[in-house]
Amino acid sequence: MAIVAADTAWVLTSSALVLFMLPGLALFYGGMVRRKNVLSSMMHSFVAMGVITIEWVIIGYSLAFGTGNWFIGGFEHAFLRGIDLNSTSGTIPTYTFIVFQGMFAIITPALISGAIVGRIKFKSYIAFIALWGLIVYAPVCHWVWGGGFLTGEALDFAGGTVVHITSGISALALLVYLGKRKGYGIDAIKPHNVTLTLLGAGLLWFGWFGFNAGSALAADEIAGLAFMSTFIAPAAAGLAWMVAEWYHTGKPTALGFATGIVAGLVGITPGAGFVTPMAAILIGLIAGIVCYWAVMLKGKLGYDDSLDVFGVHGAGGITGALLTGVFASVGATGLLYGNSQQFLLQLEGVIVVIIYASVSTILIGFVLERTMGLKVSESEENIGLDKTCHGETAYNI
Numbered sequence: 001m002a003i004v005a006a007d008t009a010w011v012l013t014s015s016a017l018v019l020f021m022l023p024g025l026a027l028f029y030g031g032m033v034r035r036k037n038v039l040s041s042m043m044h045s046f047v048a049m050g051v052i053t054i055e056w057v058i059i060g061y062s063l064a065f066g067t068g069n070w071f072i073g074g075f076e077h078a079f080l081r082g083i084d085l086n087s088t089s090g091t092i093p094t095y096t097f098i099v100f101q102g103m104f105a106i107i108t109p110a111l112i113s114g115a116i117v118g119r120i121k122f123k124s125y126i127a128f129i130a131l132w133g134l135i136v137y138a139p140v141c142h143w144v145w146g147g148g149f150l151t152g153e154a155l156d157f158a159g160g161t162v163v164h165i166t167s168g169i170s171a172l173a174l175l176v177y178l179g180k181r182k183g184y185g186i187d188a189i190k191p192h193n194v195t196l197t198l199l200g201a202g203l204l205w206f207g208w209f210g211f212n213a214g215s216a217l218a219a220d221e222i223a224g225l226a227f228m229s230t231f232i233a234p235a236a237a238g239l240a241w242m243v244a245e246w247y248h249t250g251k252p253t254a255l256g257f258a259t260g261i262v263a264g265l266v267g268i269t270p271g272a273g274f275v276t277p278m279a280a281i282l283i284g285l286i287a288g289i290v291c292y293w294a295v296m297l298k299g300k301l302g303y304d305d306s307l308d309v310f311g312v313h314g315a316g317g318i319t320g321a322l323l324t325g326v327f328a329s330v331g332a333t334g335l336l337y338g339n340s341q342q343f344l345l346q347l348e349g350v351i352v353v354i355i356y357a358s359v360s361t362i363l364i365g366f367v368l369e370r371t372m373g374l375k376v377s378e379s380e381e382n383i384g385l386d387k388t389c390h391g392e393t394a395y396n397i
Contacts, residue, residue: 034192156270160320290319
């Protein structure tokens with residue numbers, strides 16, 4: 001198929017937008033931690049840009065999009081073998097496709113870091129994301145997008161299952177080994193700078209237009225639809241979260257509205273190019289409310305998901321994947337349009353990925369715990385990881 005310049009330009013632009021989400025995520029997470037861990041938290045996002053980028057071009061892309069089998073891709077494109085300037089993927093150069101998909105591979109493990117800030121050894125985190133990228137992300141990506149057993153079955157336009165369910169569930173699983181932060185449930189552990197978090201939320205929303213609309217892989221009407229969905233669903237979710245929080249606690253917070261926006265972005269991701277704008281509003285409203293109560297559940301169950309990765313990305317991804325099976329009407333039909341089978345396929349995909357991601361993450365955690373160790377010492381946790389892991393502080397005042 002011939003290369004279309006407009007499609008190539010749009011996907012290259014979208015790739016840059018998705019990479020821009022990494023500093024957005026760093027600010028979003030960095031503002032929510034205590035001052036002694038802000039650089040450590042932000043480094044978790046930035047170091048993924050180094051580790052996963054190299055891993056992706058060496059072997060990750062081949063495992064995700066190589067021919068392979070129903071479970072995993074092959075090794076034919078390891079070190080980008082067999083790909084050159086004349087290689088195409090649809091109407092764009094294959095190099096462009098590799099870059100775009102690589103951005104998703106980078107941000108997914110970085111999302112997990114929000115659950116474990118202030119507790120994990122930096123070297124163990126690097127080892128974790130490297131192993132997780134190969135053992136969890138690449139196979140699930142292959143299942144859904146690369147020709148595996150869910151390709152063409154479970155709908156996932158831009159990564160609700162591949163990115164958000166895997167990261168949210170894996171974050172919860174990793175907490176098995178790290179336990180709670182010192183003082184959790186006893187001391188007030190408050191964000192040190194909500195201003196940074198609000199800025200991060202804005203940058204995430206900006207970058208998410210590339211995340212979702214770029215997944216059309218063309219500058220066409222589907223990209224326009226996905227762009228529109230990404231515009232309105234987070235607005236609805238932010239309002240829904242604000243109303244729920246206002247009703248529940250008596251005050252609408254800036255942190256809550258920002259988190260609601262991200263919940264809406266997560267919720268619309270799997271269906272961005274499959275649903276109409278009015279359905280996107282409904283998905284945003286539902287995702288905002290579901291994610292709010294999923295975060296509240298943390299206090300009742302007593303697990304310490306520091307920055308609510310499961311509550312937002314896990315619960316939001318599951319909600320969005322299932323609702324795509326209800327509201328899909330563009331390029332596919334969902335339950336609301338008489339296709340109950342699609343909803344069942346969405347449910348199957350959700351269940352399979354939850355089981356695989358959780359079990360695989362627990363096994364990776366077990367190996368690292370027994371070899372490198374995962375959790376920092378109590379004294380390091382007290383001092384803060386900025387000083388003990390990186391030898392620097394965010395604010396020299």
